[in-house]
Amino acid sequence: MARHQAPRATRKNASACRLAGQLLSFTALIITALAAMVLIVVPLLTGSQTYSVLTSSMKPNxxxxxxxxxxxxxxxELNVGDVVTYQIESGRPEVITHRILSVGADQEGNRTLITKGDNNALADESPVSEVQVRGKLMYAVPYIGFVANWLGNQDRGMFSQLAAGGFILYGFGTIANAVNTRRKRSQQTRETESTSMELAA
Structure with a gap:
């Protein structure tokens, strides 16, 4: 019984679909890796803290x-124009993130900061002292704060660990899938060549 090869157009379409799938998988892997770096790895390595914006005082940025x-x-190191997070009252957990408007000094000559929300008409009432400052803004990620708020402070650490594990597993899965796909393609190519040789004989 004669054997027939798949039409060339069909083989091209299948190859195009495989290539598109690989590109999508690679793109997803890159995006996932970048997200892991920005949201998990960098904060851990730099000792940074994450906070969620709750009000409109720093809109539109x-x-x-x-x-x-x-x-x-x-x-x-803090200068005019820097965005800083500071405690409303020293020793209390409530914080505000505003921009440094100017630098001043208290009656004892200690350096203080005058801050203001970008969307506020007036500067903050009370100067900020050194003991209140929690740090300087390194970068911000839009919308992710909603997820952090939903999780709550106690669950963020667990979420970060689970997310990191998920990113790693996804990366290994993507690589394994690519290797398996290439192996199958090589096997199909060998079978096609073998069939062609049999037909030629």
């Missing part, structure tokens, strides 16, 4: 739902 990655910084 940092709208509600924005995740802020705040890195510890020396008080002397």
């Amino acid at each position: 940092y709208a509600p739902g924005t995740l802020l990655v705040v890195k510890p910084a020396s008080f002397s």
